[in-house]
Amino acid sequence: MSQTRKIIHIDMDAFYASVEQRDNPSYRGKPLAVGSSPSQRGVVAAASYEARKYGIHSAMASSMAVAKCPNLIIVRPRFEVYRGISDQIHDIFRRYTDIFEPVALDEAYLDVTENKQGFPYASTVARHIRAEIFAQTNLTASAGVSINKFLAKMASSINKPNGMTVILPEDAIAYSRCASLVAFVEGLPIEKFHGIGKVTAAKMQSLGIRTGADLKMRSLAFLVQQFGKAGQYYYNIARAIDDRAVEPNRIRKSIAAENAHQGQKVPGTKISYIMHLSFVSMEIIAALNIEPERDGNLAIQCAILHDTIEDTNTTFEQLESEFGAKIANPGFLTKFEEIGVKNCQNVCCETITAV
Secondary structure (H helix, E strand, C coil): CCCCCCEEEEEECCHHHHHHHHHCHHHCCCCEEEECCHHHCCEEEEECHHHHCCCCCCCCEHHHHHHHCCCCEEECCCHHHHHHHHHHHHHHHHCCCCCEEEEECCEEEEECCCCCCCCCCHHHHHHHHHHHHHHHHCCCEEEEEECCHHHHHHHHCCCCCCCEEECCHHHHHCHHHCHHHHHHHHHCEHHHCCCCCHHHHHHHHHCCCCEHHHHHHCCHHHHHHHHCCHHHHHHHHCCCCCCCCCCCCCCCCCEEEECCCCCCCCCEEHHHHHHHHHHHHHHHHHHHCCCHHHHCCCCEEEEECCCCEECCCCCHHHHHHHHCCCCCCHHHHHHHHHCCCCCCCCCCEEEEEEC
């Protein structure tokens, strides 16, 4: 009989925004967004919990965020700072296990089935990790603890911010007999399931799948027919089954980031649009731990959807003044030009991806 795994999902609370509030006491207790300003057709990368009360969230256009909260403070992102803190948190993880899988700067899965400190319970490990993170960074983290990645991820979101939820092995293994767990998974809106993005959620909703209960009602054959190989995963998570291992040596070769205007026309100038792409690129660089000077030019792929942007002249100097020399290097702009930004009359992109 295989050993029951002990998986922790650590998720920093409003990470970028919390770092800014930590480093600038005047921001504390106030609605704050990390991103670029509405005058630059900016986008929100992260929002503090005070800002979230106004309905502000990541990937929202800054202009919309300000309309919802006129007193919103918008600060520019400091990705190098965030990455440094992320590295510090990873060092804390290593005191307990070498089997951890970062999925972003602010979250990771840890397999503590066997842990270096010899603690018998994963919940004890999670408490110690959260305490050390706060002691060293003055930032809070939420944690989910269970027998697989899906349940741990779902659990970490239940008591945010600065909370922890444990889904016990006996409840997870006897899933169908644990009424509270069944109710949680079946009542979850389909877009809240980890691994189901906006496009997939929209397709599921068009098929009448709006909750975990709806998903569970569909047969494996139906889900595979509609979603290919991913259908097996969707079938399993509706039953709280997830056999994916925590992959400590996983090399992330690609990552996608949505811009704030997905599927919408974006009137504006070429410079404002390239700034959009540049901002999202910085998120990608930080998440992949890429150094352009070290790793060479990034291949930036963009889905061209509509013709909506007026062509204007753009200089490296303009980009540098807005985003700094590191992002405004010729490699970035060259790649943007390769996907059609250079001479196009109009463009609109849904996502960009570093590969």
